[in-house]
Amino acid sequence: MRTSYIILIILISNLCFSQNSSVKIALLKYNGGGDWYANPTSLKNLIIFCNENLKTNIIKDHATVEVGSVDIFNYPFIHMTGHGNVVFSNQEAENLRNYLSSGGFLHIDDNYGLEPFVRREMKKVFPDLDFKELSFDEIIFHKKYNFNNGLPKIHEHDNKRPQAFGIFLKDKMVCLFTYECDLGDGWEDKEVHGDSDEIRLKALQMGANIVSYIFEY
Numbered sequence: 079m080r081t082s083y084i085i086l087i088i089l090i091s092n093l094c095f096s097q098n099s100s101v102k103i104a105l106l107k108y109n110g111g112g113d114w115y116a117n118p119t120s121l122k123n124l125i126i127f128c129n130e131n132l133k134t135n136i137i138k139d140h141a142t143v144e145v146g147s148v149d150i151f152n153y154p155f156i157h158m159t160g161h162g163n164v165v166f167s168n169q170e171a172e173n174l175r176n177y178l179s180s181g182g183f184l185h186i187d188d189n190y191g192l193e194p195f196v197r198r199e200m201k202k203v204f205p206d207l208d209f210k211e212l213s214f215d216e217i218i219f220h221k222k223y224n225f226n227n228g229l230p231k232i233h234e235h236d237n238k239r240p241q242a243f244g245i246f247l248k249d250k251m252v253c254l255f256t257y258e259c260d261l262g263d264g265w266e267d268k269e270v271h272g273d274s275d276e277i278r279l280k281a282l283q284m285g286a287n288i289v290s291y292i293f294e295y
Contacts, residue, residue, distance in 0.1 A: 101134075101293075104141040104153040106184070110165035116189050117159055120265035127265075127282040128289045132222060136289075146170035150177050155292050158186045159262045164195040171202035178203070178245075178252040183292045186255045187262045190235050196255060200245065209243035209255055216242075218254070221290035223283040230280040232273070233260035254288060261285055 105121060107114050121140045128134045140157075143150050146169050150156065156177075166174065178184060186196055197209065212218065212228070219225040219242075229240035240259035244251040263271050264281020273281075 100137055101155075102137040102139075102141055102153060103155040103157065104143040104150070106156050106158040107142050107144045108158070108160075108164050108166070109145075109170075110163035110195065112160040112162035112164050112192065112195065113189075114158070114160050116161060117262040117266050119267045119270065120159075120262040121157060123267065124265045124282060124285045124289070128286050132286055132290055134289065134293065144170075146173050148173075150174070150182070151180075154182060155289065156182065156184050157262075158184060159189045159192070161189050161191040162195070164192065164199050166199045166202050168202070171199070175203045179247060182252070184253045185288055186253065187260070188255070188257045189260065189262060190233075193257055200253065204245060207245050207247075209245055209253075212242040212244055216244075218242075218251070218287055218291045219284075221287040223287055225284060225287070229256055229259045229261070230264075230277075230284055231259060232264040232277055232281050233271070235260075251291075 103121065103125070105114070122138070125136045125138055125140065129136055141149075141153060143153060143156065145166055150173065174184070186192070188196070200209070214226060214228045219228055229242050231240050235258060238258040241257045242259075243255040243257065245253040245255075261281050261284055264273055264278050265285055268275075268278060
């Protein structure tokens with residue numbers, strides 16, 4: 079397993095210094111009954127946007143990886159979404175902890191209803207750490223595009239403001255949780271939700287900021 083940690087660290091290091099490096103990102107498949115497969119067109123569109131506007135070289139077809147799989151170490155960026163229950167076994171929590179501790183990044187996008195389960199299960203991953211709400215001056219809101227008021231509001235659910243929370247290891251964010259925002263919905267094909275071009279652009283720009291933060295573009 080330690081070899082996988084080293085491979086991930088080398089992969090991310092190379093990406094930080096070469097915009098010609100190709101990389102594949104992944105969608106996280108989890109247990110518990112939640113629809114981990116929600117927003118099927120979102121990552122495709124985010125990849126296209128980043129390759130065109132950040133000049134990244136992300137492989138068009140994203141992977142799907144299970145929480146407990148060693149294959150998780152092949153992907154510097156893992157995206158997680160859904161509406162319902164999430165359950166990590168002890169082995170899965172350990173695997174995810176090792177992945178994040180060795181340079182990987184997890185973006186959790188609440189598609190509505192995910193929040194209580196995410197907080198419970200991430201405590202298995204990092205029992206001694208809590209999600210920290212990000213201030214508006216956090217660098218992730220200003221990497222490529224400026225979001226002076228934090229996350230954009232893509233869809234309305236409970237009349238709550240959008241919030242971004244992070245888990246930090248040695249002052250480096252390794253997990254971003256976007257709540258009451260629905261970024262992934264904004265990344266989807268236009269006809270899926272009928273969002274305006276302006277709303278979709280904001281969602282994609284914020285997604286590009288996340289990618290830029292991870293790969294230091």
